[in-house]
Amino acid sequence: MIAAVIQIVFFLLFVCVLLGLYRLARGPSVLDRVLAFDLITTCVVGMIILLSIQWQTTLFLELILVFALLGFMTTVAFVIHLRQTRQRPSPPAGAQTSQTEV
Template identity: 40%
Template sequence: MITLACQIALVAIGLSVVLNVYRIVAGPDVLDRILALDTMVINAIALIVVIAMLFEAPTYFEAALLFAMVGFLTTVSFCKYLLRGNVIE
């Protein structure tokens, strides 16, 4: 039962990644592209967690946590760059 749920989740997350790629390519504004990239990071984290549940491998959860921290930092640095023009003051 859990295998079927993980497969359905993988399909749904894959579809959302495709929609995020469309928003990155066709986004009318830079902010829309940054938000789509941040959403893609969240989808990638979800993908890693679902794969970890599917294969019963606990090391993937640590990778998802590291990916979440890096994704947060990149989103903050993109936004800071758009507001101020530089990242490091």
């Protein structure tokens, strides 16, 4: 019974990864692509956990932690990048920027 449930959930997570890949390739904005990557990493972590349960092993714990950390750090890096780009003052509409030579 548990093996059948694991296989069904594994298939659903695989479909989720495929939908995430579609959004990653087609996303109209960078935010959509970052969220799609986060979705993919979360689904892959779930798939690895299911394999670990099915094979009754704890050898995949390091891999699970690496994938979870990768997804988290990607999201944090994007938020930092977004925050820095929004804090930069944009030049006024009619102003010309002057470049000084050193």
